Amino acid sequence: GINAEYGGFFLVIQSANLVKMSAAVVPTEEQVPAAPEAVEAEDDDAEEQETLKYGAKHVMMLIVPVSLCMILVILTIRVITMYDQGSQQTVYLVYTPFNDQNKLSTGSPISDAVLNMIIVLSLVIFMTCILVLLYKYRCYKVIEGWLFLSSLILLFMFTFLNLQEVVIRFNFAMDYITIALIVWNFGVMGIISVHWKGPLILQQGYLLIISAMMALVFIKYLPEWTLWFILGGIAVYDLFAVLCPKGPLRILVETAEERNEPIFPSLIYSSTVMWTVAMADGEPVSSYNPLNNSTGSSANSSPPNRDPPEMEDQEPEEQGVKLGLGDFIFYSVLVGKAATADDWNTVMACFVAILIGLCLTLLILAIVKKALPALPISIFVGIIFYVCTRWCIKPMCDQMALSQVYV
Numbered sequence: 001g002i003n004a005e006y007g008g009f010f011l012v013i014q015s016a017n018l019v020k021m022s023a024a025v026v027p028t029e030e031q032v033p034a035a036p037e038a039v040e041a042e043d044d045d046a047e048e049q050e051t052l053k054y055g056a057k058h059v060m061m062l063i064v065p066v067s068l069c070m071i072l073v074i075l076t077i078r079v080i081t082m083y084d085q086g087s088q089q090t091v092y093l094v095y096t097p098f099n100d101q102n103k104l105s106t107g108s109p110i111s112d113a114v115l116n117m118i119i120v121l122s123l124v125i126f127m128t129c130i131l132v133l134l135y136k137y138r139c140y141k142v143i144e145g146w147l148f149l150s151s152l153i154l155l156f157m158f159t160f161l162n163l164q165e166v167v168i169r170f171n172f173a174m175d176y177i178t179i180a181l182i183v184w185n186f187g188v189m190g191i192i193s194v195h196w197k198g199p200l201i202l203q204q205g206y207l208l209i210i211s212a213m214m215a216l217v218f219i220k221y222l223p224e225w226t227l228w229f230i231l232g233g234i235a236v237y238d239l240f241a242v243l244c245p246k247g248p249l250r251i252l253v254e255t256a257e258e259r260n261e262p263i264f265p266s267l268i269y270s271s272t273v274m275w276t277v278a279m280a281d282g283e284p285v286s287s288y289n290p291l292n293n294s295t296g297s298s299a300n301s302s303p304p305n306r307d308p309p310e311m312e313d314q315e316p317e318e319q320g321v322k323l324g325l326g327d328f329i330f331y332s333v334l335v336g337k338a339a340t341a342d343d344w345n346t347v348m349a350c351f352v353a354i355l356i357g358l359c360l361t362l363l364i365l366a367i368v369k370k371a372l373p374a375l376p377i378s379i380f381v382g383i384i385f386y387v388c389t390r391w392c393i394k395p396m397c398d399q400m401a402l403s404q405v406y407v
Contacts, residue, residue, distance in 0.1 A: 215332035
């Protein structure tokens with residue numbers, strides 16, 4: 001089904017200064033300041049230069065995991081044939097009743113796609129609003145249970161299904177006891193890392209795997225035209241949810257800032273460590289999280305006397321970027337759908353388009369200095385690249401190859 005809790009389709013950076021794009025002038029060794037004003041200017045220039053370097057570092061911290069998630073989806077689609085059945089697909093999500101296998105179909109794929117998109121987006125909006133209300137009224141245990149159940153299904157059931165397909169694809173001799181042990185260890189480790197505590201690299205890895213699995217579910221169980229319409233619709237909804245003053249995701253982020261609490265780690269990919277102290281008597285999670293300032297509009301702060309002693313003098317390098325898992329999911333859906341076309345030119349075009357859109361989003365972020373949706377630019381640029389490559393460049397290249405014309 002649709003996991004609306006993964007709908008954190010927004011990109012946030014700890015401080016606008018992390019991605020400041022202004023130029024810096026560094027004094028040479030021969031330039032000796034002769035006045036206090038000159039010393040101040042030198043300090044400002046050095047700070048701006050360090051900020052620019054630091055911002056570039058965190059851009060890479062974002063691009064690398066996005067690339068890894070998309071590569072994981074591409075490899076899975078190329079290895080496991082069940083994700084590339086094309087017209088043989090007969091089972092679709094219950095939220096998309098208008099399809100060629102259902103009597104409700106209107107007979108037009110575009111009309112079916114529009115109706116399915118309206119149903120799916122309505123469900124996403126409804127579930128996101130429920131999540132915001134639960135968070136606003138401090139129903140943390142309900143949210144944790146909700147997210148825990150979703151992770152449980154993905155890490156156990158879908159891992160088993162994918163592993164079974166891999167065994168069949170490569171003709172491995174493996175019994176069900178061995179498969180059960182592998183799935184059990186993999187799933188339990190993921191649940192512990194994501195919902196309790198574990199090494200940062202392990203938590204990040206499992207969040208990418210969860211995003212990739214969710215993307216594969218969409219690719220397999222959504223009608224083709226419906227998938228493209230949902231990609232466009234969810235990108236437009238992302239603008240409203242993040243930028244509108246009453247947008248649900250903006251309310252969620254602002255509420256978390258007011259309470260000085262971290263957003264649940266199973267909703268957000270973070271490039272830095274978060275230390276969490278267990279809840280007690282239904283009180284909110286009290287944790288040290290250098291990423292609480294989601295919009296970059298105010299100084300970072302944490303609850304007094306709650307910081308771990310060894311982290312009191314934390315270096316700036318511990319701050320970092322956060323990206324909603326929904327962004328990873330829909331980036332991967334676009335690239336994965338291109339991979340089903342069996343054309344590597346289209347795949348690479350969409351891959352590059354996603355990264356270009358992400359970089360443009362970061363550039364705009366440096367200018368406006370507030371939280372921005374990470375989906376719209378990347379998704380629309382990706383769709384344009386897909387259409388141009390699949391329906392213009394690929395036929396041209398094929399015709400040139402037939403005619404033995406080489407450039």
